[in-house]
Amino acid sequence: QGGGSAVIDMENMDDTSGSSFEDMGEMHQRMKEEEEEEAEGEAGAGEEEDGEFLGMKGLRGQLGRQVADQMWQVGKRQASRAFSLYANIDILRPYFDVEPVQVRARLLESMIPVKMINFPQKIAGELYGPLMLVFTLVAILLHGMKTSDTIIREGTLMGTAIGTCFGYWLGVSSFMYFLAYLCNAQITMVQMLSLLGYGLFGHCITLFVTYNIHFHSLFYIFWLVVGGLSTLRMVAVLVSRTVGHTQRLILCGTLAALHMLFLLYLHFAYHKVVEGILDTLEGPNMPPFQRVARDIPVVSNAVLNTTAKGIALTL
Amino acid sequence: FPGLADVSISQDIPVEGEITVPVGSHSPDEDYSTLDEPVKDTIMRDLKAVGKKFVHVMYPRKSSALLRDWDLWGPLVLCVSLALMLQGGSADSKDDGGPQFAEVFVIIWFGAVVITLNSKLLGGTISFFQSLCVLGYCVLPLTVAMLVCRLVLLAGAGTISFIIRLIVVGAMFAWSTLASTAFLADSQPPNRKALVVYPIFLFYFVISWMILTFTPQ
DSSP, rough: OTTTOOSSSSSGOOOSSSSSSHHHHHHHHHHHHHHHHHHHHHHHHHHSSOOOOOHHHHHHHHHHHHHHHHHHHHHHHHHHHHHHHHTTTHGGGGGOOHHHHHHHHHHHHSSSSOOOOOSSOOOOOOSHHHHHHHHHHHHHHHHHHHHHOOOOOTTTTHHHHHHHHHHHHHHHHHHHHHHHTTTTTTHHHHHHHHHHHHHHHHHHHHHHHTTTSOHHHHHHHHHHIIHHHHHHHHHHHHHHOOOSHHHHHHHHHHHHHHHHHHHHHHHHHHOOOOOOGGGTTSSSOOSSOOOOOOOOHHHHHHHHHHHHHHHHHHH | GGGGGOOOOOSSSSSOOOOOOOOOOOOHHHHHHHSSSSSHHHHHHHHHHHHHHHHHHHHHHHHHHHHHHHSSHHHHHHHHHHHHHTTOOOOOOOOOSSSOOOHHHHHHHHHHHHHHHHHHTOOOOHHHHHHHHHHHHHHHHHHHHHHHHHHHHHHSHHHHHHHHHHHHHHHHHHHHHHHHHHHGGGGGGGGHHHHHHOOOOOOHOOOOHHTOOOOOO
16 A cells, blocks of 8 residues: 555465465365364264264274384385395396397407497497306416416415406406596496406407417417407497597507506416527516416515515615 | 172173184194104105205206205215315425315305306396206216216326326216206296306316316325
């Protein structure tokens, strides 16, 4: 009615929404009427039956219903917790959904570098193939260690083989995923595991051949050709998913270096070095690999002794 | 007792019920009746079950007895005997040239668990312990191969003995793989059998490799 009033008069507001005050008032009244009707109905029914104090029965029934409800909730919660514990295996189920033809196709594809690096290449997020390849690598490594008479004192052959292969697969995958996160590459953890796992196919072939045919030049040819092809494939796929020259360089350089160096390490650490074919390592320096079986504590003891002697001399 | 004369039950609330103890019908309940038998009977029954499964492994036929009543006694006995026989294959007494007892044990059980998980993830219908049971029992041919290898090595360790051992271990390895495949591959969808057979092949290959490269000193 006058300007300058600070109070908003709600009654004059044109509010067409359903939650206006008038409507709320109406709804409230309607609900109260319904309750009264229900109470009347119950009371009426109660009067008809003899000897039953309906009020008490209503309360007891409600209490019983509540208790039963609570028990059901608790039971349901326990069952769902137990189920989620079991269902953890079902989290991995979609990653094992493959056919043998698909596995074979992916194994062959892992040796063929792709040409198109301008749009992202598809990586299958599958874990069966990589897992089987890691186990195969473990088996080949065991064979190589045994034929080279490697003696490992502070561990076991089996433990070393499993630790090396799984450590490489899981560790390098995690490291590359971290780098990919830093370099803004579009790749998920499962895809990275899958890519690196299939890259081990080249390693398996190389080691299988060269652990049985001991020619150094043959190993270097295999290292460059087979190792190089699988590295090129992984690098091409990563490049297609990364933007920016520096990032591409970082990612691909790291992956190529780790992949090729791992193959080199597997060959030289667990393989018998035949003396006559040491042409690449001969020179004025002492060759780093002895012809006897690798005996780690002796070396460490020798190092300790020389260090102690050196310290004693300087003192 | 005058005080008790007032004890009365209100007429409104009826008290009724039955105070009868249901006498259990004498149904042939096996669990109840085997408690009274002598220990020899229990042991003989278990041994016969284990022996029957051994026969099933040596002559693999499509019978479901191995799967239905699974037990882990046989695999335990086989695993322990194989691990004991693989002891002492080292160059020095302090050296770890051969597999230790714990190593063999862990490899067999860990490998069996991995294969079981793999077959379950690939959509297999067999249960966890049934699969463990089958894989454990199928180690029997390789244990026999280990016995034969030790006997051959008593005679000497030359090239001929190596060839004999290679043939024996190879044959037993093929037998093990075929026996376990006959039981396990049936529970898979038909186009994925190769995916399940390959890890079994690897598993028995590793065990055969351990047996073949065993050289007692």
